[in-house]
Amino acid sequence: MPINPNAKLVSNVLDLKSVEQVPTRKGYGEGLFEAGEKDERIVALCADLTESTQMHLFAKKFPKRFIEIGVAEQNLAAVAAGLANYGKIPFISSYAMFSPGRNWEQIRTTICYNDVPVKIAGSHSGVSVGPDGATHQAIEDIAITRVIPNMVVIAPCDANEAKKATLAAAELNSPVYLRFTREKTPVCTTIETPFQIGRAEIFFESKKEKPDVAIISSGPLTHNALLAANDLEKDGMGVIVVNSHTIKPLDEKIIIETARKAGAIVTVEEHQIAGGMGSAVAELLSRNYPVPIEFVGVHDRFGESGVPGELITAFGMGVSDIKKASILANKRKS
């Protein structure tokens, strides 16, 4: 089995019919609850979306540490900055389109320039938000957060990883952007899967001695990347899949090593190609080890209404798209 045994993934990860499906925002809600139990300094602020951002678990258990801000995302960021300035560890939740979308300047100045440890949880990222349509589908959030100094950016691949990321973010003394999704997505990882902020994990590695392509993925599309890799391997290609949950700081070591081994890269993310994780990988490799890169993501257009699965396909982020990109990247090797 080409699944890396050290990644301790679920045994049925490649079986789309039986693999468990849970939204990553649920992992966030559980992680926040657990972090709140561990550390009294943790407070939670919401902008009129308590249940759909999964803050209700925390709010119910710790009502005095839960602050309802109303539909006022700029104030959400500023009040959190003040709480952190005093010594609290605030988590702020809304849909990613509104936070960090609408309140970007407050995040930049009052959280990141002040360098206070506010955790910004953006739910409902990507086109997989579905029927709500383009206004609610954040596909620019990685770009606008990773350009801010002091900010850490994490896009977990599943609900288990989301919980681990939330707990780890709570302990990190810096601003963090946590990116979550609305829809149920496959649970790839287990409690034993290693997780460390800033460290990418190899999830899949073909037995073939010399790999032909490496897929670097973040977020729930990592599951599509695994399915694509499995198909490609059956067709005789050597593939590595790296789950790069931390987009900033990137795990430079593993990405450069992988590029060196495979000689071609495909990046996979549910985000605009411009400015996303793929761009971060390209920035790194163009300086250190330039190889052909193909980018799977949204091509400079807005989302639209639809069923999540159908949108992923329509926007070119399905399993077959990842396979095509992998073949193309391999062909481009000189």
Next chain:
Amino acid sequence: MSHLHEDKIKFLEQKANDIRESIIEMLVEAGSGHTAGPLGMADIFTAFYFHILNHNPRNPLWEERDRLVLSNGHICPVQYAALAHAGYFPMEELKTLRKFGTRLQGHPHKGALPGIEVSSGPLGSGLGQAAGIAFAARMDGRKFQTYCFMGDGEQDCGIIWESAMFIGKNKLSNLTAIIDRNNIQIDGMTEDIMPLEPLREKYESFGWHVLEINGHNFEEIIDAVEEAKAIYEKPTMIIAHTIPGKGIKEIEFDYKRTLGGKISSEHQ
């Protein structure tokens, strides 16, 4: 009435004068920066750093200190001058304002300079941050006061009213805000650019206790803050009527010559 001793008032007046001199020297040396707001707020800053605030310049991060959040960061020269005169850092350093490598950034940077509680510059965000500090202090039963200084121009910002609603809702009586009501903003008079009046009634309707004072009268400034501290059921807003450029007759009230423009040495 606060019944301030006459000597105390004289001391504060002299201190405010010294601070104004420092502001002019700094801005001439820097070659750019705002003059109207800093000069207009010199008396209020003096009253705070030399009478009202419970603080310790030798221990700027003392946990029980009162927090002074400056929202309209562009008037920072007056805060820098007040901090230096109060002993937070050496007076000579004032001359480094706006220069490369300085701790006295063009707009304040938390962490760069002792006594600066928040970074500010982009308008409107101080009140929300002050709210967060006051909320946290109340959660932990802390006794210190949180003050937020704002401009009147930034009352145009939507976030100000988001924060005002939040503070009113939560009855953060440990927070007192002061609006520098000098009636000017970059493009002209506030009432021409985007009318703010009736400002007092706006805040009252948001659940605030509102006072209006002459921002150049030390007794009125100190009395208003004492009254704010005595009110437990509401936050207090002090609308301080000030004269932009106060202290230099040639530029008082003249927004074209005091906002963001270059100050020349003839004004010294």
